[in-house]
Amino acid sequence: MTEKDKYVYNCYLETSRKLNNKPFKYRKDFEKFEETDKFIPVNKLSAFFNKFPNINIKDFFEAPYFVYNETQFDLNFYLTQKAIKAYTIYQTKFLPDNPDHEQSLLKIKASFLFIYKFCKQNKITFDEYTSFKSPGSQWHDFMIHLKNREISLYSLFVFPKFDSIILTYDSEIKNFTFGDTFQKINFYRTKYYSSLKAKKLCNIINTKLTQLL
Numbered sequence: 328m329t330e331k332d333k334y335v336y337n338c339y340l341e342t343s344r345k346l347n348n349k350p351f352k353y354r355k356d357f358e359k360f361e362e363t364d365k366f367i368p369v370n371k372l373s374a375f376f377n378k379f380p381n382i383n384i385k386d387f388f389e390a391p392y393f394v395y396n397e398t399q400f401d402l403n404f405y406l407t408q409k410a411i412k413a414y415t416i417y418q419t420k421f422l423p424d425n426p427d428h429e430q431s432l433l434k435i436k437a438s439f440l441f442i443y444k445f446c447k448q449n450k451i452t453f454d455e456y457t458s459f460k461s462p463g464s465q466w467h468d469f470m471i472h473l474k475n476r477e478i479s480l481y482s483l484f485v486f487p488k489f490d491s492i493i494l495t496y497d498s499e500i501k502n503f504t505f506g507d508t509f510q511k512i513n514f515y516r517t518k519y520y521s522s523l524k525a526k527k528l529c530n531i532i533n534t535k536l537t538q539l540l
Contacts, residue, residue, distance in 0.1 A: 328357055328366070331373045335384065336365065339372075339402060342388040347398055368402035375406075381475045382414065390417035393430060418476055419506070426481050426518050426525035435525060438482035439532045441472070446540050453533075453540040457486040466504075467492055474505055484519050484526075485533040 337353045344351030360366055376384055391400050391413040404410055422431050442456055445468070451459055460467045470493070472478045483489045493501070493509055501509050519526055 328361055328370075329373065331377065332366075332369050333357055335373045335376065336360075336369045338384050339369075339388050339405070342385065342392070343399065346389065346392045365402055368406055371406055372402070383418075383476045386417065386476065387414050389430070390414040390421075393417060393421055423480060423515055424518070426522045431479070431481070432524060432528060434479045435482050435528055436532070438478035439529075439536060441477050442482065443536055443540070445472070446536075451540075453536045454486070457483065457489050457492055466496075470505070473508070480508065480515055481519050481525050482529060484516065485529050 333354070336357075340354060341351055376382055376387075387410070388405065391397065391404070391410060394413040394416045400410075422428070422434060425431050426435075442453070446453055446456055449459060457467065457469050459469070464471070469478070469483065469489075473480060473483070490512075493512070498509075519529075
């Protein structure tokens with residue numbers, strides 16, 4: 328059993344317990360786990376995530392709880408097309424359409440943590456994040472982070488140069504690569520500015536990280 332298998336199972340365990348308001352502990356002892364009926368679906372899921380590394384594993388397990396509004400999903404469910412559909416809806420509609428939802432706010436916080444670590448690693452200020460472009464890259468790094476679901480779109484509205492940078496890219500190529508994310512940017516901006524919690528959270532974190540970096 329690989330370390331990836333163990334991580335996948337513990338992500339599933341964490342999600343299935345936390346989203347039902349139940350306590351949980353990460354499993355540490357995997358002796359004889361391969362003899363259980365959980366091993367095959369875990370191993371298949373591990374291979375699936377290796378094939379599609381841009382999928383956020385924790386979000387994949389969370390998605391059906393919010394899209395289908397049910398209380399339990401077994402491991403075999405996550406091997407179905409219905410699970411993939413739930414993940415797509417969760418990432419492209421549920422979270423973007425509900426910036427003040429608890430899950431959206433958690434994703435915003437996680438986004439800023441990711442950005443903070445990226446800035447530290449690349450020795451840039453927080454304000455320079457959206458201007459940063461790795462040598463030889465076709466895209467600014469924040470666009471790749473957005474495409475890979477590593478950051479929330481709402482975390483980007485605090486950066487003054489965000490709009491001007493995305494306008495420098497050809498619309499057809501941008502839409503082909505990123506779907507309708509940037510086509511609907513005004514819709515998301517309206518959601519952001521009319522939010523009761525998301526905008527306030529972003530501004531608070533923006534102030535703190537600007538000072539730290």
